[in-house]
Amino acid sequence: MSGQDTGGPLLSGRGMIGGYGGADILHGVNIEAHAGEIVVIVGPNGAGKSTAMKALFGMMPLREGRVTLRGADITALSPQDRVKAGMGFVPQTGNVFASMSVEENLEMGGFLREDDVSETMEMVFSLFPILKEKRRQPAGELSGGQRQQVAVGRALMTRPEALMLDEPTAGVSPIVMDELFDKILDIAATGPAILMVEQNARQALNIADRGYVLAQGENRYEGTGADLMADPEVRRSFLGG
Amino acid sequence: MSAGTRIAAAPASLWRGPLLYAGMAALLIGVGVLQGWNVALSILCFGLISAIMALGVNIAWGYAGIFNVGVMGFAALGGLAAVLVAQPPVAEAWAAGGAGLGLSLLAVAVTVAIIVLVRARMARGAARGWVTAALIGAGYAAARAAFDPAVDAIEAVNPASQGYLGGLAAPIVLAWPAGGLLAALAAWGIGKTALGLRSDYLAIATLGISEIVIAVLKNEDWLSRGVKNVTGLPRPVPYEIDLQASADFVARAAALGLDPGEASGIAVKGLYALMFAVVLGVLIWLAERALNSPWGRMMRAIRDNETAAAAMGKNITRRHLETFVLGSALVGIAGAMMVTFDGQFTPASYNPLRFTFLIWVMVIVGGSGSNWGSVLGGFLIWFAWVEAEPLGLWLAGGVVALLPEGSAAADHVQAGAPHMRMIFMGVILLTAMRFAPRGLIPERTGR
Amino acid sequence: MTDILNALVLFMNFVGVPALAYGSQLALGALGVTLIFGVLRFAFFAHGDLMAFGTMVTILATWGLQAMGVSLGVLPTALLALPFGAAAAVLAALSADKAVFAFYRKQRAKPVVFFIASVGVMFVLNGLVRIIIGPDDQRFADGGRFLFKVGEFRDWSGLSEGLAIRTTQALTVVAALIVMVALFRFLERTKMGKAMRAYSDNEDLALLSGVDPARVVRWTWVIAAVLATLAGVLYGLDKSFKPFTYFQLLLPIFAAAILGGIGSPKGAVVGAYIVAFSEVMVTYAYRKFAMYLGPQDWAPEGLLQLLSTEYKFSVSFLILVAVLVTRPTGLFKGKVF
């Protein structure tokens, strides 16, 4: 973690404007996350949450705005270079290599690592025991929730400094969700910034340091997890009461 | 947030299609002026035929995502129909082998009947399988026993010019629907067995089946004279020399300032073009109507996601079969038209590059899923296929002119000149695709 | 006993050895096709012409070497020239990628668009090869043609039937097996191989794992082009080099790759052998064979030929269709790696 400037956010996207070639989806979104922080993004479907995540990761060109990592401008960097720079991302859909075995999926997570990955893999297996059992099975043959676990496991394998998760708990059972959140707390405690989109919003805001509410491609609310949970308007419109 | 229409959903400029068609027409006119109207009309005629084939492929691929790489086989079956419909019957051959053939057909029918009966009576299991296999074997032997001598007898009848059963001596225009029907029948049989396959696997299966069709046509002389070819098929239009012999025609040609030879060619090809255009017009109207109806929507849904379509009550197998048969029928019609225009049926001339892949090129360059696109692709690629040759020669000539005369390099380029055709064809194809990766007239999505 | 041996040798000489060699030739081609199919996900239709291109350069280099008096003894000189051909083929493949396919990758075009574009590339390569070396037959084999000949075998064994094995046949079979194993290992064990599979499975996610797509694509073309050249040269040494034949090889090669299951190296090889063996075995006249095995002085009436050779191509396709209908994703469950 050399060269980290202490004051500013680890990862930040400011004034992000852009879309998929047609009308803009993001109309000036600001998101930032500091080292060791868990940041949760919530919002209605189609609000642009996933788009914002993709923009942060360079999977989608921005018309305006800039993305910085540790203060350095990375707006022009390709996704795989962002991985090298220490970012990790679990997309919302298409997040496993369906034809590769569970173990290979995890190995792909450690693709850029030169050191021994087996320890991290053991860590992932202990977090998601079912994966160890199924490690030779192609990920495409797993149940929906198991796939989700593979996806998160793959990202953990990178040991990123900025970990971005797009709805990591969609389709996973309550017990696994709890364990996952526990793990996320553990990981955050070791330093990385964690940015998460969640529809299981109350549980997520519960563990979050800060939260954003996005709606129609704009920042709507922002605050600590507890503040957002306490705001009746936010609760009613975005968290399901 | 504004309504989110994206490029993909936005229809391409309304003018694009008409402009491209106008450009195509201009190309043909250019050929007419520079190389003669006979050349232009002959390109037009084959363009029309190619367009129908491309339309057929587009129906199966663009509508339903069926990767049919057996176009050649269906085109050849259409051609066979022309022989079977239009050629005079060979009475001697029927006398020599007709009975035998009938007998073998009967043997097949009886075998099938027995097998059906037996299978209905017996319980599922290994025994039933063996009995069926034995029955098939016995049936095959019986059929062959009647078939082989009959075929020998037929093929012995005046082998140099006949040696086959001949046809019905009906007007050859009837061969067009007949060709469609024959191709449709074959497609039905093939579809029943192979349509369950996933795209690439289906592709190789259809490719294989088309090779088998050609092998049969090449080797079963009693049916279509095999590699000995059937030539001199009757025509639906007058012969040029008859026109040239008609004083009336010559006079009229002279009035137009044309020489009778050229005028007769133009008249004949013009008539053909007219007939082909009518067929294409009807077919494209039917195809457009279908595509823009709920049927078309359903087909696109199936193409997008078969699992979901099945869960939404669509009978995937039936629909696939339906489109496959329809598309193949179109290819069959075009195949019959082409043999009519050529005036001969030559099984050995069916090769996959020309009759399958070139048609696919037409569809993709034109725009898969788009009827007007495929038709345009048919014209354009055919045009390129024919004109690539003179263009290539011209280009080689240019290169040679730059090299020292009589040098080895110049000789080498000169010798290679005919092969410029291929390079040119490739360049035209790649250029067209580069500027319109989704086809010249792309599929309209999101109505 | 000798009769049984004779029958066996007869069968080996006319069916076993030729089919094995032809199968291996197809297999080398099919491995390249299956690799491109597996990683880049489209049917690369210019493979036959890429084979011809690589072989052509090899031939030119061979002539050069021969002119310089270089030779490999019993082994064909062309093996020395092969690196030149392979390098040229790699260059051709990479330029085709840069000029054509990269664009469609960026567009995220459908596989069929790639496929048709590869037909365009095929036309261009096709023309180039013919312009450079001409459409004629070229023979460039030297060295010892046979490991042993029919007569030699007969004298050695004392049997009435003989067996011949050509150097190139042996070379091809060995090469096919080595390449198959190497490719399999490469894809399963090495980092690059895994990156290729990951890329083919889910391009976006591969990106997110730090895979450099440009490298994956480059490697794929390099391997495929080297394989194409190897296949083309070994085939040319065994038979002869003729551009048109190389184009015609395409169909059985694709048949083999798909029969085995697209994307599976093992499948490509097994598929190739099935195509080759079915062509020879179904059209073989078993008369002599049966005479050796049957009672003394017995001769069957006919030739005992299941189908005439006109249908040999059809038969292999028929088998292919039959296999696919019962195993819809090929023998080795073409899982695209």
Add this chain to the structure above:
Amino acid sequence: MIRVEHLTKTFGGVTAVDDVSLHLREGAITGLIGPNGAGKTTLFNTIAGAFAPDAGRVTLAGEDITGLPPHVLFSRGVLRTFQIAHEFSSLTVRENLMAVPPDQSGERIWNAWIRPARIREEEAANRARAEEVIDFLQIGHVADELAGNLSGGQKKLLELGRTMMTEARMVFLDEVGAGVNRTLLNTIGDAILRLNRERGYTFCMIEHDMDFIGRLCDPVIVMAEGRVLVEGSAETVKNDERVIEAYLGRGLKSRPGRERRA
């Protein structure tokens, strides 16, 4: 309505559904929960005709429907949604919905040529119905968007929307809630209840959100390792020790409210 008897489905070595028998009562909203990989989706798939079962039998109102293909089941009023959204990606959202109604005469090709008037009429009716569904799911602003371009949650909504385009008897919902905004999910819950009460749809739904299950479902069936673990009301199930052990868990180990702040 649906009775499942001794249903078994295996994949190679894995027995995903292991001798399951259950009854989905007519008019009920049955919840199906269980740990990831318990076999819930496989059970759905096997009932809905996507896979043939290895053993066992399924009946619909007494009629044997074991192994019938999906389109036949659809015509008998059995509908399902997919856990991983299966939209028609190159159709617009509206078209996705309009493609659903069964027995459209326009889906027979010759009608397109000979009966355009009738087709127009039917289309108008289908369009109106689609419009209602679109409004209801709050996806009006993307109605003309290609479904392939929708956000993850929007696709889930579309899945649900399609089941609302036809008269169904039995609807299987596979995690419609996953990825759907909770406020919207509440509305969807209301809609399910309304469809159930007013139109008599029978539902069976897989869901991991216990609040949602608790609000809608009775009874709740818990599956684990391919078998039925418990069946009962949501309350009973929630408090069942085995269910807590295998599925619900006991909440977060570490509690929020940490000192360190950004």
Add this chain to the structure above:
Amino acid sequence: DEIKIGVLLGYTGPIESLTPGMADSAELAMSEVNAAGGVLGGATLTGVRADSTCVDAAAATAAAERLVTSEGVAAIMGADCSGVTIATLNNVAVPNGLVMISPSATSPALTDIEDQGLFFRTAPSDARQGEVLASILADRGVTEIAVTYTNNDYGKGLSDSFQAAFEAKGGAVLISAAHEDGKADYSAEVAALSASGAEWLAVLGYADQGGVGVIRAAVDTGGFEKFALGDGMFAESLIDAIGSDLNGTVGSVPWSEGEGADAFVKLAEDSGVDPDGSFRRESYDAAALIALAIQAAGSADPAEFKAKVLDVANAPGEKILPGELGKALKILADGGDVDYVGATNVELIGPGEAAGTYREYEVKDGAYETVTFR
């Protein structure tokens, strides 16, 4: 002044390796004419090549159409394969009244086609050659044979006539198997052929197509040691390809007794054209006939010179060998009569087909040696 002659051959496609040599030979005749001062008192002949593709009738028609309209050719030397030849004849030559002389289309169907007297061919009909080859073998006491033919109208026709003639002489054809040209592998054919137990193999194909593939496979597996070859197989390249294993092979090839063929070889070699290969001599002859007929008619109008083709090809008249075109042109200009012998001993019979004599050859020590003429 320039008279254009179309050289319509399949430069791309299955016989692309045969056609350049054929075109060269045809153009050799034209340049010989030009060197002698041209026809009609100074008009030069120019060959215009166009691609028939051999198999694609549509493309061939278009190419021929272009020759007529934009090049204004007076005659076509071609086409090559029978299918495209018939198509261009019916669709282009006859409507436009153009003379066509094909060097290689051997289909019997062309014999009684309605050609308005416009079509000729220098390749002899298959029917005759079958008989010749059969008697060559019968005279050597061969009674059993296996036959393989290229699967097109040429191969099929030749094998039919050969089989009939051979059986009429009391021989037996144990197996007759077609082979497709341009395929990758011929072991299946050879396996089946050799299993018939015949000692001799008749190969009725092309020397640089499937035919050589079959022979190579037969030699490699030791399936056959004795071959009988049809005319399409006659080429030096065959000996180069097969080597000493070809010794003992017999065959027939249309040949004029001694002089004509030798003259052609010499002429071609002097002009840097390779004289060996299928249909090269026929191509030379076809082009020469066109030139001579034009000269004889005193007009380059096909309607006028079409009637002269038979006159110049057949007796009576002064015999003309390759290399003597200048002499012939002079005789014709002076109102004399010629009997063009050419490289293949041209004798047009019936409706304009070559009757041809045949050379029986045997391969000895890696060279073709004439046994006799038939």
